[in-house]
Amino acid sequence: xxxxxxxxxxxxxxxxxxxxxxxxxxxxxxxxxxxxxxxxxxxxxxxxxxxxxxxxxxxxxxxxxxxxxxxxxxxxxxxxxxxxxxxxxxxxxxxxxxxxxxxxxxxxxxxxxxxxxxxxxxxxxxxxxxxxxxxxxxxxxxxxxxxxxxxxxxxxxxxxxxxxxxxxxxxxxxxxxxxxxxxxxxxxxxxxxxxxxxxxxxxxxxxxxxxxxxxxxxxxxxxxxxxxxxxxxxxxxxxxxxxxxxxxxxxxxxxxxxxxxxxxxxxxxxxxxxxxxxxxxxxxxxxxxxxxxxxxxxxxxxxxxxxxxxxxxxxxxxx
Amino acid sequence: xxxxxxxxxxxxxxxxxxxxxxxxxxxxxxxxxxxxxxxxxxxxxxxxxxxxxxxxxxxxxxxxxxxxxxxxxxxxxxxxxxxxxxxxxxxxxxxxxxxxxxxxxxxxxxxxxxxxxxxxxxxxxxxxxxxxxxxxxxxxxxxxxxxxxxxxxxxxxxxxxxxxxxxxxxxxxxxxxxxxxxxxxxxxxxxxxxxxxxxxxxxxxxxxxxxxxxxxxxxxxxxxxxxxxxxxxxxxxxxxxxxxxxxxxxxxxxxxxxxxxxxxxxxxxxxxxxxxxxxxxxxxxxxxxxxxxxxxxxxxxxxxxxxxxxxxxxxxxxx
Amino acid sequence: xxxxxxxxxxxxxxxxxxxxxxxxxxxxxxxxxxxxxxxxxxxxxxxxxxxxxxxxxxxxxxxxxxxxxxxxxxxxxxxxxxxxxxxxxxxxxxxxxxxxxxxxxxxxxxxxxxxxxxxxxxxxxxxxxxxxxxxxxxxxxxxxxxxxxxxxxxxxxxxxxxxxxxxxxxxxxxxxxxxxxxxxxxxxxxxxxxxxxxxxxxxxxxxxxxxxxxxxxxxxxxxxxxxxxxxxxxxxxxxxxxxxxxxxxxxxxxxxxxxxxxxxxxxxxxxxxxxxxxxxxxxxxxxxxxxxxxxxxxxxxxxxxxxxxxxxxxxxxxx
Numbered sequence: 001x002x003x004x005x006x007x008x009x010x011x012x013x014x015x016x017x018x019x020x021x022x023x024x025x026x027x028x029x030x031x032x033x034x035x036x037x038x039x040x041x042x043x044x045x046x047x048x049x050x051x052x053x054x055x056x057x058x059x060x061x062x063x064x065x066x067x068x069x070x071x072x073x074x075x076x077x078x079x080x081x082x083x084x085x086x087x088x089x090x091x092x093x094x095x096x097x098x099x100x101x102x103x104x105x106x107x108x109x110x111x112x113x114x115x116x117x118x119x120x121x122x123x124x125x126x127x128x129x130x131x132x133x134x135x136x137x138x139x140x141x142x143x144x145x146x147x148x149x150x151x152x153x154x155x156x157x158x159x160x161x162x163x164x165x166x167x168x169x170x171x172x173x174x175x176x177x178x179x180x181x182x183x184x185x186x187x188x189x190x191x192x193x194x195x196x197x198x199x200x201x202x203x204x205x206x207x208x209x210x211x212x213x214x215x216x217x218x219x220x221x222x223x224x225x226x227x228x229x230x231x232x233x234x235x236x237x238x239x240x241x242x243x244x245x246x247x248x249x250x251x252x253x254x255x256x257x258x259x260x261x262x263x264x265x266x267x268x269x270x271x272x273x274x275x276x277x278x279x280x281x282x283x284x285x286x287x288x289x290x291x292x293x294x295x296x297x298x299x300x301x302x303x304x305x306x307x308x309x310x311x312x313x314x315x316x317x318x319x
Numbered sequence: 320x321x322x323x324x325x326x327x328x329x330x331x332x333x334x335x336x337x338x339x340x341x342x343x344x345x346x347x348x349x350x351x352x353x354x355x356x357x358x359x360x361x362x363x364x365x366x367x368x369x370x371x372x373x374x375x376x377x378x379x380x381x382x383x384x385x386x387x388x389x390x391x392x393x394x395x396x397x398x399x400x401x402x403x404x405x406x407x408x409x410x411x412x413x414x415x416x417x418x419x420x421x422x423x424x425x426x427x428x429x430x431x432x433x434x435x436x437x438x439x440x441x442x443x444x445x446x447x448x449x450x451x452x453x454x455x456x457x458x459x460x461x462x463x464x465x466x467x468x469x470x471x472x473x474x475x476x477x478x479x480x481x482x483x484x485x486x487x488x489x490x491x492x493x494x495x496x497x498x499x500x501x502x503x504x505x506x507x508x509x510x511x512x513x514x515x516x517x518x519x520x521x522x523x524x525x526x527x528x529x530x531x532x533x534x535x536x537x538x539x540x541x542x543x544x545x546x547x548x549x550x551x552x553x554x555x556x557x558x559x560x561x562x563x564x565x566x567x568x569x570x571x572x573x574x575x576x577x578x579x580x581x582x583x584x585x586x587x588x589x590x591x592x593x594x595x596x597x598x599x600x601x602x603x604x605x606x607x608x609x610x611x612x613x614x615x616x617x618x619x620x621x622x623x624x625x626x627x628x629x630x631x632x633x634x635x636x637x638x
Numbered sequence: 639x640x641x642x643x644x645x646x647x648x649x650x651x652x653x654x655x656x657x658x659x660x661x662x663x664x665x666x667x668x669x670x671x672x673x674x675x676x677x678x679x680x681x682x683x684x685x686x687x688x689x690x691x692x693x694x695x696x697x698x699x700x701x702x703x704x705x706x707x708x709x710x711x712x713x714x715x716x717x718x719x720x721x722x723x724x725x726x727x728x729x730x731x732x733x734x735x736x737x738x739x740x741x742x743x744x745x746x747x748x749x750x751x752x753x754x755x756x757x758x759x760x761x762x763x764x765x766x767x768x769x770x771x772x773x774x775x776x777x778x779x780x781x782x783x784x785x786x787x788x789x790x791x792x793x794x795x796x797x798x799x800x801x802x803x804x805x806x807x808x809x810x811x812x813x814x815x816x817x818x819x820x821x822x823x824x825x826x827x828x829x830x831x832x833x834x835x836x837x838x839x840x841x842x843x844x845x846x847x848x849x850x851x852x853x854x855x856x857x858x859x860x861x862x863x864x865x866x867x868x869x870x871x872x873x874x875x876x877x878x879x880x881x882x883x884x885x886x887x888x889x890x891x892x893x894x895x896x897x898x899x900x901x902x903x904x905x906x907x908x909x910x911x912x913x914x915x916x917x918x919x920x921x922x923x924x925x926x927x928x929x930x931x932x933x934x935x936x937x938x939x940x941x942x943x944x945x946x947x948x949x950x951x952x953x954x955x956x957x
Contacts, residue, residue, distance in 0.1 A: 098432065113736065113754050114770075116432050116450045116468075130793065131754045131772045132433075134450045134468040134505075146807075148793040149754075149772040150825065152505035155449065155467040158526045158544070160502075166522035166540045169465075169502065183798075183807065186772075186790035186827040187469065187847075189505040189527040189545075203804035207796045208827040208849045209506075209867075211527045211545035211563075221804045225796070226827075226849035227867045227885070229528075229546045229563045244849075244867045245885045245903075247546070247564045247582055263885055263903045263919055265564075265582045281582055284616045291619045297922045299618075299937075300929045302625060306940060309628050309947050417751065435751050435769045435787075451752075453769045453787040453824075471824035474768065474786040477845045477863070479821075485841035485859045488784075488821065506788065508824040508846040508864075528825075530846045530864035530882075548847075548865045548882045566865070566883045566901055584883075584901045600901055603935045610938045618937075621944060628947050 003027075003089050007058050010039065011073050014084040019064055020071030023057050028086050028173070030195045031056075039073070041082035060085065079170075080161045086171040086195075100137075109141075112149065121154075124180070136192060142180035142202065150187040153178065157191040157198075157214025157232060170194060172214060179203070185210065185226065194232075201238065213250065225262065261286055322408050326377050329358065330392050333403040338383055339390030342376050347405050347492075349514045350375075358392070360401035379404065398489075399480050405490040405514075419456075428460075431468065440473075443499070455511060461499035461521065469506040472497065476510040476517075476533025476551060489513060491533060498522070504529065504545065513551075520557070532569065544581065580605055641665075641727050645696050648677065649711050652722040657702055658709030661695050666724050666811075668833050669694075677711070679720035698723065717808075718799050724809040724833075738775075750787065759792075762818070774830060780818035780840065788825040791816065795829040795836075795852025795870060808832060810852060817841070823848065823864065832870075839876065851888065863900065899924055 004026050011018040026037045031047060034040040034056035041060035042051045051065050058071040060078045075081040099105060102119035110128045117123060118137035126144040129135070133147045136154030141147065159170035174193025178184065179202035190212040192198060198212065201220035211229045212218070219238035224230075228242050231250035236242075240254055243262030248254070255271030261279030270278055277286035284292070295302075307313070323345050330337040345356045350366060353359040353375035360379035361370045370384050377390040379397045394400040418424060421438035429447040436442060437456035445463040448454070452466045455473030460466065478489035493512025497503065498521035509517060509531040517531065520539035530548045531537070537549075538557035547561050550569035555561075559573055562581030567573070574590035580598030589597055596605035603611070614621075626632070642664050649656040664675045669685060672678040672694035679698035680689045689703050696709040698716045713719040737743060740757035747765045755761060756775035764782040767773070771785045774792030779785065797808035812831025816822070817840035828836060828850040836850065839858035849867045850856070856868075857876035866880050869888035874880075878892055881900030886892070893909030899917030908916055915924035922930070933940075945951070 114433050114451070114752050132451055132469075132752070132770055132788075136468075146794075149774075149790040150469055150506065150770075150788055150827075152468040152527075155505040155527070156465075156502075158504065158524070160524055160542065166500065167524055167542065181804065183794075185796065186793040186829075187506050187528075187788065187825050189469075191505075191527070205796070205798055205805055208790075208793070208829070209528060209825075209847060213545070223798065223805065225867075225869070226851070227546065227865065229544075231544070231563060244869060245564070245883070249581060262887060280615075282612055288616045288619075292615055293920055295618045295622055296918075296930055297926045298622075299933045300926075302622060303933055303936075303940060305625050305629065306943050306947070309625070310943065433752050433770070451770055451788075455787075469770075469788055469825065471787040471846075474824040474846070475784075475821075477823065477843070479843055479861065485819065486843055486861065506825050506847075508788075510824075510846070528847060532864070546865065548863075550863070550882060564883070568900060599934075601931055607935045607938075611934055614937045614941055617941075621941060624944050624948065628944070 005088065007039075007071055007073065010085060010088060013088055014060070014073070014075070014081045016060060016073035016075040016081050018058075018071060019074055020058070023071065025057050027089050028082070028195065029056070031059075033196065039082075039085055041078045041085075043079045043082075077161075077163075080163060080168060083161060083168060083170045086173055090171055090173040103135075118154070130186070136176075138175040139192070140175070140177045142178055142182060144180060145178050145182040145184070147178075147184045148186040148188075148208070151184050152187075152189045153184070154192040155189065157194050159194055159214065159232070174198065174215065176200075179220065182206075188212075190216075191232075207244070219256065259286075261289070324407065326358075326390055326392065329404060329407060332407055333379070333392065333394070333400045335379060335392035335394040335400050337377075337390060338393055339377070342390065344376050346408050347401070347514065348375070350378075352515065358401075358404055360397045360404075362398040362401075396480075396482075399482060399487060402480060402487060402489045405492055409490055409492040422454075437473070449505070455495075457494040458497070458511070459494070460497045461501060463499060464497050464501045464503070466497075466503045467505040467507075467527070470503050471506075471508045472503070473511040474508065476513050478513050478533065478551075493517065493534065495519075498539070501525075507531075509535075510551075526563070538575065578605075580608070643726065645677075645709055645711065648723060648726060651726055652698070652711070652713070652719045654698060654711035654713040654719050656696075656709060657712055658696070661709065663695050665727050666720070666833065667694070669697075671834065677720075677723055679716045679723075681717040681720075715799075715801075718801060718806060721799060721806060721808045724811055728809055728811040741773075756792070768824070774814075776813040777816070777830070778813070779816045780820060782818060783816050783820045783822070785816075785822045786824040786826075786846070789822050790825075790827045791822070792830040793827065795832050797832050797852065797870075812836065812853065814838075817858065820844075826850075828854075829870075845882070857894065897924075899927070 008022045029038045040056040052067045060073045064072045099117040100119040103117045103121040105123040106125040108125045109123045112131035116134045120138040121135045122140040124143040128146045130149035134152045139154040154176045156172040160167035174196045176198045181203045183205045185208035188210040191214040193215040203221040207226040213232035215233040218236045222240040224242045225244035227245045229247045233251045236254045237256035242260045246264040248266040253269040257272040259277045264283045265281035267282040275285040279286045279289040348357045359375040371386045379392040383391045418436040419438040422436045422440040424442040425444040428442045431450035435453045439457040440454045441459040443462040447465045449468035453471045458473040473495045475491040479486035493515045495517045500522045502524045504527035507529040510533040512534040522540040526545040532551035534552040537555045541559040543561040544563035546564045548566045552570045554572045556575035561579045565583040567585040572588040576591040578596045583602045584600035586601040594604040598605045598608040646660045667676045678694040690705045698711040702710045737755040738757040741755045741759040743761040744763040747761045750769035754772045758776040759773045760778040762781040766784045768787035772790045777792040792814045794810040798805035812834045814836045819841045821843045823846035826848040829852040831853045841859040845864040851870035853871040856874040860878040862880045863882035865883045867885045871889045873891045875894035880898045884902040886904040891907040895910040897915045902921045903919035905920040913923040917924045917927040
């Protein structure tokens with residue numbers, strides 16, 4: 001990497017206007033994590049308070065934020081301009097063949113056939129990579145982790161900014177960290193973070209054909225069955241169990257010890273405080289769900305009974 | 320390709336009887352699209368009108384159609400016989416290694432490791448193919464399209480004719496066209512058309528682990544989240560958004576601008592006229608769905624209330 | 639393989655205590671299937687009767703079972719100790735490159751590019767393996783079977799024993815048998831049995847992105863659409879049809895001729911006796927499901943009607 005720009009220079013490249021002192025910057029980072037020499041962005045005014053506390057050298061933003069101690073790169077569409085900035089620092093990498101000379105693979109790791117290990121990827125002691133596993137650039141795999149055939153770790157997250165000219169790709173320049181003793185099933189896909197890290201905690205087991213979105217954080221000793229989809233930025237706790245074909249919307253938290261039934265759809269954060277077990281679409285306490293689904297096939301009967309109470313005729317089209 | 324048969328000769332090979340003038344034929348096509356020198360078929364008598372208008376040299380059909388200006392290949396099972404005819408014109412192709420010498424790959428395309436590009440496939444300027452991407456024979460990839468690792472474009476559609484001896488494979492001899500600026504996620508699969516083209520329109524973005532069936536047509540700037548399944552011959556419009564794990568039954572239309580919630584199941588065609596947003600299984604207007612799911616956990620309570628209205632005892636087993 | 643141990647020696651390796659006569663053992667097997675020279679285990683006391691009938695040389699078990707005619711390997715956690723025993727007999731195999739010299743591939747099989755065929759795998763006459771197909775060790779593929787690109791046959795089943803130190807992998811040392819004339823879609827995954835065989839019967843057709851768990855048995859001429867998940871040890875009959883995105887919990891039976899609607903969730907065994915067609919989550923007779931889902935969007939109306947019958951005011955928050 002190693003790109004460096006003056007803020008004034010970067011402003012020109014991303015269509016923004018610099019307000020505040022010029023300075024050299026060397027990279028991009030999220031609002032929470034950016035430090036001196038880095039550029040961040042703010043598109044949601046809700047987070048103005050965070051912007052005041054940032055240590056970044058500059059914020060890409062619509063309007064200057066009173067009280068923030070950094071420079072501003074002003075633009076009508078900060079998210080889009082940030083995407084452009086990310087591209088300046090991370091030009092696309094050509095995929096290298098086989099194991100990159102810049103990757104670090106422990107001599108006691110076991111590598112399958114036709115695997116791809118990108119530059120700056122790290123494969124630790126005792127890790128086992130099945131056939132045709134793809135580890136993109138910078139992905140880290142912990143000790144004794146097992147990755148089955150066909151899984152793809154670190155491909156681009158699904159992030160696009162709508163523009164009048166169609167969707168524009170948001171560069172995905174974070175990475176993925178797979179903890180020690182993790183197992184990942186065949187053809188499962190784990191996306192790299194947009195910025196930062198998508199993280200699978202130690203001891204966690206993922207079955208086949210699972211999708212883990214960008215910036216997801218999964219704790220330790222969590223078990224996830226096949227065909228589950230976890231949208232971007234979810235935080236899943238420790239010792240969570242997720243049944244097959246469940247789905248989680250983005251930016252949710254699932255607390256330690258939660259048990260999620262198969263085919264659940266989670267639209268709000270869940271904890272194990274009220275009850276451990278959740279099921280259904282949208283997810284409700286499992287006991288409630290069980291009672292509900294037992295009655296569902298009797299819904300036509302219920303309609304008939306209500307009609308009878310109303311003095312109506314069950315022939316009137318309830319069924 | 321390049322096979323040529325007399326209709327009388329083809330009749331023998333597929334177990335049909337020729338009625339009408341003999342002629343040389345060079346290929347197969349759908350009823351709508353067949354021209355002179357081509358053979359088509361009719362298994363659903365509903366389409367007899369279309370058969371009268373066909374420009375095909377011959378129709379494989381159960382009984383001759385009065386008023387049709389072509390020859391007939393008569394057989395008790397036209398769909399099966401058509402499958403046999405397709406095989407005559409398209410003998411199976413052995414997969415070639417790496418990039419076929421008969422493929423056309425633009426010098427400014429970026430190719431990953433261990434990719435397969437079949438004969439007659441076309442990869443355009445600026446396209447990026449991730450590791451282990453498979454492009455089967457004849458697939459076309461547009462400019463600046465990005466295909467992530469492990470995706471499979473152009474494998475056989477899922478088509479089988481039931482016979483007393485078990486299912487018989489319907490040859491899948493169409494192709495796939497991926498438009499400009501399309502992005503396709505890791506391990507996503509897009510089947511080739513049975514006949515004709517499976518088409519992904521320009522600017523459309525597909526996430527990981529999506530299944531697109533044969534002959535599906537997707538418009539431009541449409542966004543589809545992970546683990547969605549789209550059955551054969553669906554037509555999805557422009558600027559549609561489809562939530563994760565949704566499924567669409569075959570032969571449906573989804574109009575421009577429709578927004579489909581996660582985990583929806585679509586069984587009939589939808590448009591954005593009544594409402595843009597749809598959710599649920601089967602899909603209903605999203606507002607209706609929201610009201611409905613809010614009440615679902617209260618179904619046991621409703622049963623108890625109705626029983627009370629009927630003068631019954633809530634202990635009688637409603638729960 | 640070929641490992642041999644005295645029971646006394648094995649007891650030391652797996653942390654168990656031998657009670658009964660010492661003997662040489664050469665392998666492990668399930669309670670039903672174990673014969674002389676083999677070790678089995680019992681963790682669920684419900685099956686004590688079966689244990690009395692086993693022909694195994696020894697049972698790994700918590701407490702000796704009166705009336706059983708074999709030796710006991712006593713341990714507080716039999717499932718865990720059995721996992722250790724399995725590892726003694728099946729040390730992990732390094733994946734060989736390409737087609738193993740110990741695999742048996744018929745000269746008339748057609749092999750794609752970058753496939754992997756493990757040792758002791760068998761590919762029969764007329765079988766077609768697409769690009770990047772992975773057949774793990776010992777997998778058998780029948781005559782004229784077609785496996786599309788990216789599918790993974792025989793990767794480890796998803797089996798872990800909880801321990802105070804986190805999950806412990808249960809070794810998966812069975813295999814997979816794919817019958818004659820089977821077709822398996824792109825990126826579909828079929829797990830090897832823990833012990834014994836995961837079996838796909840002749841003539842059965844699987845679409846893309848399907849997950850088949852360990853020890854599943856599927857009959858003949860069954861058709862399964864994309865993105866279906868079948869959990870471990872399910873038994874699916876002959877001529878079954880399963881719609882897309884359906885899911886089956888583990889250890890269920892689905893009888894011959896059952897038709898399962900798309901997006902169904904099956905939690906109990908189903909047969910075609912009561913009705914052939916089933917749908918919904920959990921699955922109910924399809925006719926019942928159709929009536930139910932027609933009424934679902936009218937649930938808010940029903941709540942209002944019941945409130946009116948109760949003399950209430952529909953403004954009181956039912957909606």
